[in-house]
Amino acid sequence: xxxxxxxxxxxxxxxxxxxxxxxxxxxxxxxxxxxxxxxxxxxxxxxxxxxxxxxxxxxxxxxxxxxxxxxxxxxxxxxxxxxxxxxxxxxxxxxxxxxxxxxxxxxxxxxxxxxxxxxxxxxxxxxxxxxxxxxxxxxxxxxxxxxxxxxxxxxxxxxxxxxxxxxxxx
Amino acid sequence: xxxxxxxxxxxxxxxxxxxxxxxxxxxxxxxxxxxxxxxxxxxxxxxxxxxxxxxxxxxxxxxxxxxxxxxxxxxxxxxxxxxxxxxxxxxxxxxxxxxxxxxxxxxxxxxxxxxxxxxxxxxxxxxxxxxxxxxxxxxxxxxxxxxxxxxxxxxxxxxxxxxxxxxxxxxxxxxxxxxxxxxxxxxxxxxxxxxxxxxxxxxxxxxxxxxxxxxxxxxxxxxxxxxxxxxxxxxxxxxxxxxxxxxxxxxxxxxxxxxxxxxxxxxxxxxxxxxxxxxxxxxxxxxxxxxxxxxxxxxxxxxxxxxxxxxxxxxxxxxxxxxxxxxxxxxxxxxxxxxxxxxxxxxxxxxxxxxxxxxxxxxxxxxxxxxxxxxxxxxxxxxxxxxxxxxxxxxxxxxxxxxxxxxxxxxxxxxxxxxxxxxxxxxxxxxxxxxxxxxxxxxxxxxxxxxxxxxxxxxxxxxxxxxxxxxxxxxxxxxxxxxxxxxxxxxxxxxxxxxxxxxxxxxx
Numbered sequence: 001x002x003x004x005x006x007x008x009x010x011x012x013x014x015x016x017x018x019x020x021x022x023x024x025x026x027x028x029x030x031x032x033x034x035x036x037x038x039x040x041x042x043x044x045x046x047x048x049x050x051x052x053x054x055x056x057x058x059x060x061x062x063x064x065x066x067x068x069x070x071x072x073x074x075x076x077x078x079x080x081x082x083x084x085x086x087x088x089x090x091x092x093x094x095x096x097x098x099x100x101x102x103x104x105x106x107x108x109x110x111x112x113x114x115x116x117x118x119x120x121x122x123x124x125x126x127x128x129x130x131x132x133x134x135x136x137x138x139x140x141x142x143x144x145x146x147x148x149x150x151x152x153x154x155x156x157x158x159x160x161x162x163x164x165x166x167x168x169x170x
Numbered sequence: 171x172x173x174x175x176x177x178x179x180x181x182x183x184x185x186x187x188x189x190x191x192x193x194x195x196x197x198x199x200x201x202x203x204x205x206x207x208x209x210x211x212x213x214x215x216x217x218x219x220x221x222x223x224x225x226x227x228x229x230x231x232x233x234x235x236x237x238x239x240x241x242x243x244x245x246x247x248x249x250x251x252x253x254x255x256x257x258x259x260x261x262x263x264x265x266x267x268x269x270x271x272x273x274x275x276x277x278x279x280x281x282x283x284x285x286x287x288x289x290x291x292x293x294x295x296x297x298x299x300x301x302x303x304x305x306x307x308x309x310x311x312x313x314x315x316x317x318x319x320x321x322x323x324x325x326x327x328x329x330x331x332x333x334x335x336x337x338x339x340x341x342x343x344x345x346x347x348x349x350x351x352x353x354x355x356x357x358x359x360x361x362x363x364x365x366x367x368x369x370x371x372x373x374x375x376x377x378x379x380x381x382x383x384x385x386x387x388x389x390x391x392x393x394x395x396x397x398x399x400x401x402x403x404x405x406x407x408x409x410x411x412x413x414x415x416x417x418x419x420x421x422x423x424x425x426x427x428x429x430x431x432x433x434x435x436x437x438x439x440x441x442x443x444x445x446x447x448x449x450x451x452x453x454x455x456x457x458x459x460x461x462x463x464x465x466x467x468x469x470x471x472x473x474x475x476x477x478x479x480x481x482x483x484x485x486x487x488x489x490x491x492x493x494x495x496x497x498x499x500x501x502x503x504x505x506x507x508x509x510x511x512x513x514x515x516x517x518x519x520x521x522x523x524x525x526x527x528x529x530x531x532x533x534x535x536x537x538x539x540x541x542x543x544x545x546x547x548x549x550x551x552x553x554x555x556x557x558x559x560x561x562x563x564x565x566x567x568x569x570x571x572x573x574x575x576x577x578x579x580x581x582x583x584x585x586x587x588x589x590x591x592x593x594x595x596x597x598x599x600x601x602x603x604x605x606x607x608x609x610x611x612x613x614x615x616x617x618x619x620x621x622x623x624x625x626x627x628x629x630x631x632x633x634x635x636x637x638x639x640x641x642x643x644x645x646x647x648x649x650x651x652x653x654x655x656x657x658x659x660x661x662x663x664x665x666x667x668x669x670x671x672x673x674x675x676x677x678x
Binding site: 061103163 | 218220221332334335337338340341342344345348352354355357358359360361362363387390391393394562563564566567568570571572574575578579582584587588591594595598602603613617620621624625628629659663
């Protein structure tokens with residue numbers, strides 16, 4: 001996908017999001033006008049309006065680039081990956097798989113912590129994350145997981161007096 | 171006078187001193203680690219400040235920010251990997267000195283440059299913020315609304331190549347920031363029937379997700395491609411003259427330090443420019459005024475002095491628009507603004523009127539933080555140099571878990587952890603597609619004040635939209651905001667035409 005195609009897709013997605021907000025979310029989830037002051041929907045509409053206007057301006061600029069023989073200037077058009085020789089910032093299949101690999105344990109932790117005690121689930125989580133990042137030194141992994149788990153437990157329970165999430169085992 | 175004395179005495183209490191000290195030390199440590207910067211460290215530590223008094227909390231965060239600015243120079247000098255973007259110019263001469271075995275000397279110059287810039291800027295902040303705030307008190311809601319609009323327009327250009335994408339991000343921030351209870355009707359707005367959103371989205375999970383978590387996701391990708399972390403070269407020479415900075419060497423750079431600090435103070439006071447601009451501008455000036463400009467980039471102490479004095483001066487001077495107008499000029503100031511709001515204070519001209527003692531206490535903490543930076547940097551330099559070598563596979567799981575528990579700590583709700591993770595993913599894609607997360611965050615923070623000003627204008631004017639045009643200052647600010655957008659669009663087209671002509675010439 002070329003740079004122009006990707007910018008076009010991104011701007012069209014923004015236009016779609018703005019349409020969704022304008023025609024469904026803002027009218028449905030905003031209180032009615034109380035009869036004085038500005039409408040509760042005004043700021044939302046203005047915010048969506050800014051996004052929409054900028055997306056449309058960008059689309060016009062892209063159309064000028066495609067049909068008007070007016071190419072995008074380098075600094076204006078470049079996505080970060082084009083300037084980054086190492087290619088860290090590409091959004092490809094590999095990157096998305098990588099993202100999902102790390103996000104999945106995090107979201108699982110949010111749900112699992114309601115049912116499993118903090119001390120256990122935090123230890124498991126830290127072990128999994130270290131493994132995913134590439135640590136294969138099991139002694140180091142266990143030491144870091146236990147130390148971090150215990151440190152945060154002590155700081156939260158005894159330092160700030162905040163209950164740790166999930167069922168309490170101690 | 172009594173107020174000033176009381177405020178300064180508050181800053182000298184053991185608890186306050188201790189937290190400023192810890193803040194500076196932690197800031198240097200975090201700043202030294204490539205990929206972790208001041209705002210990210212503030213985002214990670216804000217949850218802890220819930221449990222502190224406002225003065226200790228702000229003192230701690232200010233210390234953290236000051237420390238991180240100097241810490242960024244450590245990895246820049248030792249690894250040529252700036253811990254923070256503003257330390258990039260420091261790396262040009264700093265790394266060259268490291269290769270010559272004079273890394274410690276370079277770090278000492280960076281430290282003294284940072285402290286000099288910081289102290290001068292703090293002095294200017296103390297001298298002018300309160301009088302300017304007194305003038306700003308004459309601004310009405312129309313002017314405040316117009317000023318925030320202009321600030322959002324200017325700030326939208328930070329962290330992106332395109333103002334359009336910046337404004338989209340700012341608009342998204344405004345939209346997300348108004349989730350919660352509508353201020354006039356006190357009814358839920360855009361909560362999608364989720365009771366957890368009734369009070370709005372908290373700054374802490376949003377900031378941790380956008381600043382820290384998304385950065386770690388990007389860093390993990392980098393790590394997966396690059397492999398093991400870099401190791402610092404042997405920087406500590408056995409020769410004393412290669413390690414220490416002589417008084418003569420320091421005073422030879424006095425002019426550069428003063429010029430760099432002045433540039434940093436000016437740039438920091440302008441919303442939207444930021445420390446990297448100050449750093450590069452100062453370096454450029456130092457090079458232009460030097461008798462040997464060709465020696466820059468090859469290990470010149472003057473280059474380090476120019477860069478570090480300018481970027482450190484920005485830390486204190488960026489608080490001028492925050493304290494005077496309630497507008498954060500950069501990301502670190504936005505995070506500090508969030509910390510003020512968490513402690514029930516609204517930065518702006520009224521801050522000096524309503525919390526005068528606290529403000530003088532904060533001034534005291536700012537000065538103390540500068541002194542602590544000098545002491546901690548002087549005696550802990552070797553220790554902090556070790557921070558650059560912490561292996562990523564040890565560091566990242568710890569930071570990820572700290573992000574999660576930090577998001578939880580604010581309200582003790584796992585819902586906030588979900589919010590943090592969601593904004594982590596949003597931030598990841600914003601970084602990838604070059605949408606400014608800085609503009610998003612500043613829009614998110616400023617929207618309550620923006621809406622309040624708008625509501626006041628509408629109510630006072632009895633729904634008369636021409637009120638902005640009846641107030642000359644407000645009108646000028648609004649026209650300026652429109653001009654900024656129009657100019658960007660026009661420049662983009664002109665640059666495109668120039669590129670087109672260049673391509674045609676190349677074909678011939």
